[in-house]
Amino acid sequence: MPLTLRSNRSTLTQFLIEERRRFPSASGDFNALILDVALACKGIAKAVAYGELAGVMGNHSAEEGGTVNVQGETQKTLDVLSNDVFMRRTEWSGNLAGMASEEMDDPYQIPKLFPRGNYLIVFDPLDGSSNIDVNVSVGSIFSILRAPQDVIDSGRDVVDTDFFQSGSQQVAAGYALYGPTTMMVLTVGGGVNGFTLDPNLGEFMLTHPKMHIPEDTHEFAINASNSRFWEAPVTRYVDECLAGKTGARGKDFNMRWIASMVAEAHRILMRGGVFLYPRDTKDASKPGRLRLLYEANPVGMIMEQAGGRASTGEMPMLDVLPTSLHQRIGFVFGSKNEVDRIERYHREPLKAEEKNPLFAERSLFRD
Numbered sequence: 181m182p183l184t185l186r187s188n189r190s191t192l193t194q195f196l197i198e199e200r201r202r203f204p205s206a207s208g209d210f211n212a213l214i215l216d217v218a219l220a221c222k223g224i225a226k227a228v229a230y231g232e233l234a235g236v237m238g239n240h241s242a243e244e245g246g247t248v249n250v251q252g253e254t255q256k257t258l259d260v261l262s263n264d265v266f267m268r269r270t271e272w273s274g275n276l277a278g279m280a281s282e283e284m285d286d287p288y289q290i291p292k293l294f295p296r297g298n299y300l301i302v303f304d305p306l307d308g309s310s311n312i313d314v315n316v317s318v319g320s321i322f323s324i325l326r327a328p329q330d331v332i333d334s335g336r337d338v339v340d341t342d343f344f345q346s347g348s349q350q351v352a353a354g355y356a357l358y359g360p361t362t363m364m365v366l367t368v369g370g371g372v373n374g375f376t377l378d379p380n381l382g383e384f385m386l387t388h389p390k391m392h393i394p395e396d397t398h399e400f401a402i403n404a405s406n407s408r409f410w411e412a413p414v415t416r417y418v419d420e421c422l423a424g425k426t427g428a429r430g431k432d433f434n435m436r437w438i439a440s441m442v443a444e445a446h447r448i449l450m451r452g453g454v455f456l457y458p459r460d461t462k463d464a465s466k467p468g469r470l471r472l473l474y475e476a477n478p479v480g481m482i483m484e485q486a487g488g489r490a491s492t493g494e495m496p497m498l499d500v501l502p503t504s505l506h507q508r509i510g511f512v513f514g515s516k517n518e519v520d521r522i523e524r525y526h527r528e529p530l531k532a533e534e535k536n537p538l539f540a541e542r543s544l545f546r547d
């Protein structure tokens with residue numbers, strides 16, 4: 181079926197140029213960096229789309245350099261490939277002072293043969309990759325920070341602490357979603373805009389201008405298999421959602437869990453909802469599942485810029501000062517009123533029945 185191309189749509193390049201006109205002092209390096217990232221995402225989208233045909237499914241083999249990342253997680257072939265694409269597409273242009281990724285233990289130094297620039301990029305090259313073999317939507321997440329002034333002045337190698345900037349310091353954040361269509365969702369600080377990849381033109385076209393998250397929702401997302409490890413405020417919140425019309429909330433809720441955060445973030449951006457991967461007691465060494473610098477902060481910035489909220493459960497995510505490169509953290513985001521409510525539950529003292537599971541809703545001692 182021939183596609184009718186709407187000529188009035190902006191391309192990502194046009195959009196960035198128009199944005200830059202509003203800030204005449206901007207150097208243009210930043211736009212070039214975003215376009216490099218977009219090109220990396222197009223490359224990853226192709227690899228994901230070819231899947232088994234390109235021999236890129238399954239775990240990364242030990243002969244090709246190892247199978248476990250710094251998080252102790254088995255790397256998929258596509259994790260490694262996507263990481264490589266991100267690095268190669270962004271390292272050369274003179275816009276970056278350094279980068280860090282989920283798939284690299286330490287910060288990556290821009291090779292000496294390339295000039296160094298003013299920005300740092302942190303990325304999750306493939307989010308939701310445990311789903312890749314079952315053909316569920318996955319994506320890439322990125323966060324752009326300004327490099328510390330002494331890094332810019334001296335051109336020195338970057339170290340972990342250069343990246344320890346709160347999420348509110350991000351210059352830009354975004355993700356690409358490799359779903360039925362490939363999309364890029366971007367914020368440069370003035371709202372959130374969504375671009376769909378036109379496969380014929382090879383261009384991201386502005387299809388979702390000024391994305392906005394409804395303040396209320398009746399849809400929540402959480403991995404309920406962890407419920408025995410949740411803290412009481414989270415149990416209270418989920419129990420109230422499950423109780424539906426008959427409970428404290430007085431309305432029914434729907435539940436979703438894709439296990440691909442980038443896809444959940446996109447659903448929430450499109451129609452509202454709340455996502456929780458809270459801090460829990462499952463593993464004392466992991467205060468949460470998701471990573472602050474390249475998952476929670478960029479998705480958090482997008483949520484806040486779209487009128488939603490992002491929180492640790494206790495405080496705004498974007499106010500957290502990072503203490504390590506691969507730091508994990510509890511993450512709650514989405515429709516504003518739900519995130520506010522979850523934060524309030526964390527502040528409120530527990531009632532006796534919430535402290536004692538024997539008296540909780542659906543317990544032995546409750547009629």
Ligand SMILES: O=P(O)(O)OC[C@H]1O[C@](O)(COP(=O)(O)O)[C@@H](O)[C@@H]1O
Nearest residue numbers: 306307308309310403439440441442
């Ligand atoms: O398997 P679980 O515990 O439900 O965790 C799912 C979460 O893990 C993640 O896949 C982690 O991201 P990576 O795939 O980049 O490691 C999130 O996208 C998702 O929300």
Ligand SMILES: [Mg+2]
Nearest residue numbers: 304306307308
């Ligand atoms: Mg991830």
Ligand SMILES: [Mg+2]
Nearest residue numbers: 282304306307
């Ligand atoms: Mg990943």
